[in-house]
Amino acid sequence: MASTSFSPYKTASGFLLPSIHSAPPFFTQQPNLSTQITHTAHWTRLILSYARHRQLFLLRVEDAETSGSNWDEILKNERINRKLLPTHLSFILADMVSKNLAIYEPVRQTRSVLLYWRTPEEWAEVLHGWADSTGQLNTILTFYDIVEPPVPSPLVGLPLTMLRKAIAILAKTSRAQTIAVADGEGVRFLSGNTTR
Amino acid sequence: MGTLKRYTKSVDGTIPAPALLYPEEEIMALQEGVGIYDGNQKSPQHQSGAVYATSHRLFYIDHPHPSSRSFALDLSHISRTDYYAGLLRSSAKITLYLSALSTGTGRLGSQSNTRRANEEDDLETWECEVCSYRNTSGLSHAASQVCTLCGVPRSATGNNTLSSALPRQLNNISLSSSLPSSSDHLNSMLSSEPVSRSDLGTTNEVACPACTFLNHPSLPNCEICGTELPRRPPRHAPAKSAPSSRPPSDDEDEDDYDELDDRPRMMKISFRKGGDKSFYAVLRRSLLGKAWEPSQVLTPPFKTDNSSSVNNRSGLNSILHDVSTKATTSQSNLEDALQDLEALIVKAREMVRVAEDLNERLSATTAAAASIAPNGQPVLDVVEPEEATFIRSSLAQLGLQMENAPVTQDMIKDERKWFEELARELAGVLQGHGGKGISEDGGMMKKRGVVGMDEIWGGWNRARGVALIPPSTFLQILPHLPTYTSPPIQARTFSSGLSVLHTPLFTKAAFSSRLASLLVIRPKTTVEVAYEEQLPIGLVQDMILEVEETGDICRDEGGAGVNMLDTNQGGETQWWPNVFNGYIWDGQVD
Secondary structure (H helix, E strand, C coil), X not given: CCCCCCCCEECCCCCEEXXXXXXXXXXXXXXXXXXXXXXXXXXXXXXXXXXXXXXXXXXXXXXXXXXCCCCHHHHEECCCCEECCHHHHHHHHHHHXXXXXXXXXXXXXXXXXXXXXXXXXXXXXXXXXXXXXXXXXXXXXXXXXXXXXXXXXXXXXXXXXXXXXXXXXXXXXCCEEEEEECCEEEXXXXXXXXXX | CHHHHHHEEXXXXXXXXXXXXXXXXXXXXXXXXXXXXXXXXXXXXXXXXXXXXXXXXXXXXXXXXXXXXXXXXXXXXXXXXXEECXXXXXXXXXXXXXXXXXXXXXXXXXXXXXXXXXXXXXXXXXXXXXXXXXXXXXXXXXXXXXXXXXXXXXXXXXXXXXXXHHHHHHHHHHHXXXXXXXXXXXXXXXXXHHHHHHHHCCCCCXXXXXXXXXXXXXXXXXXXXXXXXXXXXXXXXXXXXHHHHCCCCCHHHHHHHHHXXXXXXXXXXXXXXXXXXHHHHXXXXXXXXXXXXXXXXXXXXXXXXXXXXXXXCCHHHHHHHHHHHHHHHHHHHHHHHHHHHHHHHHHHHHHHHHHHHHHHHHHHHHHHHHHHCCCCCCHHHHCXXXXXXXXXXXXXXXXXXXXXXXXCHHHCCCHHHHXXXXXXXXXXXXXXXXXXXXXXXXXXXXXXXXXXXXXXXXXXXXHHCCCCCCHHHHXXXXXXXXXXXXXXXXXXXXXXXXXXXXXXXXXXXXXHXXXXXXXXXXXXXXXXXXXXXXXXXXXXXXXXXXHHHHCCEEXXXXXXXXXXXXXXXXXXXXXXXXXXXXXXXXXXXX
16 A cells, blocks of 8 residues: 555644545545544544543634634644545534534534543543642632642543532532532532542 | 309300410310201200310300300309210210309309309409409319419408499499390399399308308308308398399290209210211310319318308318318328339339349359460460459449348248348458458457447448348347357347346456456556556446446445545546455464
8 A cells, every 4th residue: 555555643733644644535524424434433433532632622614715824733744734624624523413422512503512531430530530630629610720720730621511510410429519618619528438 | 044054154256266265274176167056946046156175265266246246154053064975966975964053052042143243253353451462364164263373262251341342343344234145134133133133232241150150241260260150041032033123035944944953964066077986086085184273382272172161261260171181292202202102112123133143144154264374375374354353343332232131021931041141241351251252451350359239230220231230130140140150159138237248358257357357456546457458448437336246356446535635536436356356364363
């Protein structure tokens, strides 16, 4: 496969693009159903791993229409002069939502998704671990305290939608408790029964 | 005497008969020594003369008084004839039964009017309203209705206006007075005419019951819409009362008799000197010939009813009638043509059979010559005689080469057998005839692996020449085709609806693997693949799409590149091997 062997490529942000990203057919929606399933799976993996790499949570169809967005590195490949078409991106997003790898955010539209590169359950664990490790159990924290902590944490920039889902999951196992505070919502993390 | 006078016209018997004829009239027979019976009575004035039968009329030329007693009778008046062979002293006779005059009412007034009109027609010249050609008199009644120069019917122009009618009447009077033979009856009618004219003067015009147009009284049909006009009572009234203004004559009794229609209208010709049989035969032929009727080409509108209303049609009516007549004519022409074609097909079959026979005989003689050859004969003799070659090539030029004579259904009884024979024939067209004969080119599919179904169907039918195969039959024989072809040729239909016949080289699997190996070297556009395969682009497109459906290849539509100005990567779809199959993630892992 002389001409079709592509090599991975490291982007400016330090992300290692897969070799398939250099194949022009990767940027074309494939009519063949089985090809399309594989194709979309590759795209899904690329998007999620890039999101994880860059700590990105939201992906919009507009990102494929304009340039200069956070997603340019994967939605375009200037070396082979290809880019993902908005309609194709929209199709991939719909597929991800159907596979529960993303949700439409806000709801009742299909142009923007919240990516689940970590599922809410995983985020719940991350959240509880962060509170535990930073010694903030049994203290009341506002959401602002969590997503914009004075010390950098994996939770920086976490969308509130995801935060609420994670807290709701913790609350079910009595590891968190939502509390109404003066300037909004607050949460108190408890040690619970599964803590280390 | 009644019948004789009313139906016949006096002619001057001193003029030789051929000079009395209309331009298109011909003398068919002549018989001397005849006498005339008016009804059942001998007509005393016509007992010795000659009778001429022409295509239009019957002339009696009296011998003792040729100028005053001769007459002519229009054959169109004769409805029936009878023949009496004669017995002992009574001579053979032909009885002529005469039809009612003209409009058929039998009324005295209209009868004499018609009579007068006929006289006019024959005696005057008339000017065509369209081309102003002055038509001469002396034409037969039918011919006089059409202008000799331009063929426009006389009545179509509606020339029966009062102004033209009056001079004609005057003309008529002077003519009739100059003719010594004119009957009293006619003169009396003419003298009574002014009376009726003056009566008419007040209510001159007749309102049409349909369109209310005021028509000239002499028109029987409305000039605008062709509706029949009501018969005006004033017209008959003077005629009924005419006897008072007419000099009494014995005609009148006869006419009255006739009006009651008790007596058969007939006359007899007695052949005192024989010749009756041949004359009767000629007369009958003339009657059947109906030469006095207008010919169809000249005056189609008159074809159906020339008996009563020859000159009555005008305006829209005549146009409509004309159109319908034309339609009928073209229909019958078409049917004739189709029948001719069928006859031609039959003849063609016969010709093919003869050619087949001839060819077989030629082959037989050649074979015989060849078999003799080893027995010491010079090898030269094996060569087909020049004449035979010439005949064969002639047959080929005529399209009668027998080696590829088309198979037709009538040659084979069983339908299944027929399909198989057709498949065999088609195989010959596609792949040549087993290496012998005329197909050096090797058939339609020698050099091409894929050919469109439509092209094959057309090519095959062209090769057949006769008894063409309908598409439905063509499709039915395709399943039989692989049996008779080597390598087997199969049919294939693409998703676009394009149907082709193809060799094994172009089956889905074969093409797919070929395409995959082609694309591994370098991705290609449809056009490039078509160039490689030497096939039409549309066909290749369909074939590639089928391969794509199997998932062996994928596409790069390009076009929407980052750099819109980069024209090197045009919007044409490039085909790639399926790069997703078996791909293992080699990107960021965390």
